[in-house]
Amino acid sequence: MAWRDAKASKMRLFLFMASIILGIAAVVSIQLFGTNLKNNIQSQSKTLMGADYIIDARQEPTERALAIIDSLKPGAKEVNFVSMIAFPKHGGTKLVKVQGLEGDFPFYGNITTEPASAAQSYQATGGALVDATLLLQFNIQPGDSIKIGKITLPIAGALKSMPGNSVVSSSVAPPVVIPYRYIEATDLLQFGSRKEYQYFYKASDTLNLKRLEEALATALDLENADLDTHTSTTQRLGRRYDNVGKFLNLAAFIALLLGCIGIASSVHIYIKEKLGPIAILKCLGASRLQSFLIFLIQIAGIGMIGGALGSLIGIVLQTVFPYLLKDFLPFTLELSISAQPIWIGILLGVFMSVLFALLPLLRTWYVSPLDVLRVDEQAVQEPKQIRILVYGMILICLFLFSFWLLEDAFYAFAFVGGTVITFSLLAAVAWGFIKTIRWFFPKHWSFTARQSLLNLFRPNNQTVVLVIAIGLGTFLISTLYFTKDILLAKTDMGQNEQTANMIILDVQTNQHEAVAKTIRDKNLNxxxxxxxxxxxxxxxxxxxxxxxxxxxxxxxxxxxxxxxxxxxxxxxxxxxxxxxxxxxxxxxxxxxxxxxxxxxxxxxxxxxxxxxxxxxxxxxxxxxxxxxxxxxxxxxxxxxxxxxxxxxxxxxxxxxxxxxxxMAPDETVSAALQQDLVAKFPNLSIIDLRQVFNLVDDILEKVSWVINFMAFFSIFTGIIVLIGSVRTSKYQRIKESVLLRTLGAKNKQILQISAFEYLFLGLLGSLVGLILALLASVALALFVFKEPFIPSGIPFLVFLPGITLLVLAIGLSNIQTVLRSSPLEVLRREV
Structure with missing residues (x-):
């Protein structure tokens, strides 16, 4: 019976399935990506660091610290600091991270250079490895020279990658690697200079790094030094990307939740129409359990197929994430497919479909055989205690699922609470709108306008479901847009004479007056x-x-x-x-x-x-x-x-x-000042804030892209739910439209009735969602970002009319069958 009934309603069941496929796809793709990310971090932890463990100090190590360092016999050492360098070829200057290396570092992984031989030869030949992007920017080639402090070295090769260096830090201060023996000759390590000493070790297979860390941590801490193992670095890196994973999981959960709402609303209407046939089945001897199982099998089957399809789509989608996040990952991500997230996707599809469809499914249990003879527009209602129990189960399951994704009980509770509040507000507005129309019904309006308003509170109306679906989709996309504006506004810096866009660091006391005079000589404040x-x-x-x-x-x-x-x-x-x-x-x-x-x-x-x-x-x-x-x-x-x-x-x-x-008014003045200062005072570090803000804007743009990409799942799922809900209402409105045509209504009048109904729904849902997004964004601006909030007009000018017109277009497509065919033909086709 379940199979036969499903074949007769396959189009409607497909819409139910579509509601959950994208949510499952989002969850599976992100779970697979998270699994791959953790596996890659664990497998490449030594390569990321280049050693088994490192001892580092922010100043030159004390005698006691050196005794510990030497007793462990380091295989390589480094001193690094940020400084200005110059290219004598054409006088260009740049803030870089100078790394003085000695020894066979790295022990794992490789220093990648062009030419490749430079990685091995630079120590012996006394050359410098300079960041490849930096060479391109200044049109410098290997063989040219570079001035670091008081010494000039030949450029041995272009540095492409190196263990321990990240893309983001290299963008701010590109790395320049030179032999350790030249550091003292640069004369750049003076009083107040920010520097770091690092000693690299390759451990034997029998050494327990955790015990070594526990044994030396206190002694090194007293000497202002630290011991860092590749395993602890792995844990820190994992925690850093856990936050990314939690955000992505939450976005996927929202998409899945929207799909579940679509399932619940669609099954609600679907079961309502099946109550008559269920009563007939019970007259013929079907038990409560049998009638319940017929539709439970259908919904579970939909969830299983939707979960399987969503899992397959998720496998394909997870290949996109490495490209989205490549600038934030310090390694190349190697992808593999594991069975666990796929099984989770299938089981999640079945479980969430049944859970959210349980309340309308339980109504089949309480259908009486006598309902065949009753002419009653009121649907069968389950007992109040059953309804409360099901709602409680849904909330508990949502909390447990969000806790599994976020791994934080407070955040999980806050998320579920926020979801309940949002849904409650949208539902309350919808119910309030229905009550208001009933109380203040405009009896003097035209026939088509009155009919469209009556459809909003007639039996089998879709007002509450559609307002929630439309409002939630609008709320999500508008909140994302407003939040992006707040984030970008935090990096906006007005340019005027009092605003500094160049910062000069490490000015020594004996250089103070001369540096100030150099700045004033350029007619700068x-x-x-x-x-x-x-x-x-x-x-x-x-x-x-x-x-x-x-x-x-x-x-x-x-x-x-x-x-x-x-x-x-x-x-x-x-x-x-x-x-x-x-x-x-x-x-x-x-x-x-x-x-x-x-x-x-x-x-x-x-x-x-x-x-x-x-x-x-x-x-x-x-x-x-x-x-x-x-x-x-x-x-x-x-x-x-x-x-x-x-x-x-x-x-x-x-x-x-x-x-x-x-404040340098343009790049030309900025470059001239930097060249002059570096030529006279090689120890100075100069930060051009324009470059920093360009980098921040670039990072925020990429983060915004990732946010928008993940929001796509929620938004597109919301649109599918919207289509499913509006298309489902087609089956409620066809009979009424046919009767209106039989009574003499023209196609134009029927079109106007549907148009007004869906225009009201689209406008109400998107407007409420936009207002809630505005309130949420104000709260974020005041309590999280602590910034003044000036809302953009784009959501009001684009989202509000756009979503309203989308709802209108879907609604009007519902009645094309009625308009194109005779009433009798339409009724026969629907039967």
């Missing part, structure tokens, strides 16, 4: 001239930092105890700061303690309050201070912000260096 003093914390509230490091019960965050703070001194707050507690002290007062101002995040992590004592080690000199105030700092603003600010009159005589900034 010196926007910022900020002194920086490096220091570490010696004690917090009377407790020494060295003892706190060993205390496993401490509440102070670890980074506070190991961090080298770059502080400044000034007499006023900046635009990005707001006083939260205490009093701002602009100048040091005679015979009074030094009162500093700290940022709110530092106060939170160090457990400090106003009045607490802090002792700093300023290059060997201990300085006692008291927390005078706590500031709220907006770290997102494009300017230098500090965790610790001293009053004027304290640090002026301390060893210090400066950060300066200026």
């Amino acid at each position: 010196l926007n910022n001239n900020i002194p920086l003093v490096t220091m570490r914390m010696h004690s917090l509230k009377g407790q020494e930092v060295n003892k706190l490091r060993l205390d496993s019960t401490r509440q102070v965050r670890g980074w506070i105890l190991n961090h080298e703070f770059r502080t400044t001194y000034r007499d006023s707050l900046t635009d990005s700061e707001e006083l939260m507690a205490g009093e701002w002290y602009p100048k040091m007062e005679a015979k009074s303690p030094i009162r500093i101002s700290i940022s709110d995040n530092l106060a939170r992590d160090a457990k400090l309050e106003v009045g607490d004592p802090v002792v700093f080690n300023v290059q060997g000199v201990l300085m006692e201070t008291i927390v005078g105030s706590i500031r709220k700092v907006d770290w997102s603003q494009v300017q230098l912000n500090f965790s610790i600010v001293f009053p004027v009159g304290v640090l002026e005589q301390a060893p210090q260096f400066y950060v300066m900034s200026t």
Whole structure:
């Protein structure tokens, strides 16, 4: 019976199936991609690092740290730092990451160069490996020279890839690799320079890296050094991409959820029409279980076929993700197909189809044989307790499924709660609209307009289902669009004379005046001239930092105890700061303690309050201070912000260096200034913010593309659900349209009735969805991004009329059969 009935309703059942196929495809493709990503990270972890483990330090290692490093016998070592370099061929300059290497690094993987021999010969010949993209930008060839600080080296080859370097970091500061023995001759490692020393090790097969890390972590931590194994790097990398996976999973879940809503709404109408035949079956002796199983088998079969087709589509789609995310992956992703996500897709198709169709299916259980004789437009209703039980099962299953995807109970609960609220609001608006039309029905409107409004609350109406489907689709796409605008607005920086787009770092005290004069000689303003003093914390509230490091019960965050703070001194707050507690002290007062101002995040992590004592080690000199105030700092603003600010009159005589900034009106002036500064002061690092913002815009554009690609699943599934729901309503409206034609209605009138009905539904659903998206985006802007929100007009001008016209077009296609044929022919065909 299930097979025979399905053959008679195959077109409608196909629409049910289409609702869930894309959702399953999204889940399967993302699950397969996530599995492949984790497998690749595990299999290529040594290649990513180039070694089994690394010991690194931010400053030159201490004697005790060197003793540990040497006892383990490193196979290679590196010192790296960011600096400006020059190409003598035509005077071009660029901020790069200089890597001085010695030894046989990498032990796993390869340094890829052009020519290939340069990777092995550069150490012996004393040449430099320069980032391949950088050579193209400056039209430089292997054999030309490069000036790094006070030395000039020949370019041995173009560097294409190297273990440990990522695409994003290389875009900001491209790598330049030189032999370690030349680092001292560059004269670039001066006071205040940001540098990192790394020692690479190849372990024996018998060495337990986890035990080694546990044994040495504390000793190295005391010497401001760290041990990093390839397994811990794998875990960090996995956690980083877990966030990407969670977002993609959530987007896929939304698509699947929309498909399930489509199944539920379509089966609701489908079963409603089958109640008469079910009553006849029961008159002929069919049991409740038999009538229930007939339609359960149909829905389970639809879910199984939909799950299988969705899984096959998902296998194809997962090949797209490596291309979308290639700029964020530090390795080439090798794809393989595993059986688990495919089985999950098929089982998910069956389970979700049955779960969301369960409530209308249960109505077949309560059909009475006497319903054959009853003329009642009211559908059979299941008991209220059964309805509550089914709704409870759906919510629990949604929570468990989202928890499985997100691996966080709070986020899973928030997502399910947000979904319920959104659906409830859309349903409430639809019901409110129906009630309002009933109460204030426009009796003086034309016949066609009144008929179209009556269709919105007549028996078998689709108002609630369509408003939810249309509203949710509009809500998703509009929220994505608004969120993209907020993200891009955060990177927008107005260009004026007070806005700095060039930052000059590592200006030494003896260079200070000369650098300022060079900037002014170019007719440029010196926007910022900020002194920086490096220091570490010696004690917090009377407790020494060295003892706190060993205390496993401490509440102070670890980074506070190991961090080298770059502080400044000034007499006023900046635009990005707001006083939260205490009093701002602009100048040091005679015979009074030094009162500093700290940022709110530092106060939170160090457990400090106003009045607490802090002792700093300023290059060997201990300085006692008291927390005078706590500031709220907006770290997102494009300017230098500090965790610790001293009053004027304290640090002026301390060893210090400066950060300066200026505004270059165009690329020509910027290039000329950089060339002049690098020629006179090779140790300076210059950041051109235009390049940084171009990179950020490029990354955001790619992220936006990924978001839009994933949103496509939800949006397209929503459209399929919409088509299915509207097409299903065809079977409810054909008989009424035929009767109207029999009574003398013209094709034009029938067309107008349908057009008005679907115009009202499309306009109401898309408008409510757009309003909800606007409210959600305002909340995101205020509470998440903390940015002012100016809504774009595109959703109002494009999405609102576009979705409304789509609903109208689908609705009008429903009645073409009625318009083209005679009433009797139409009725015979539908029967």
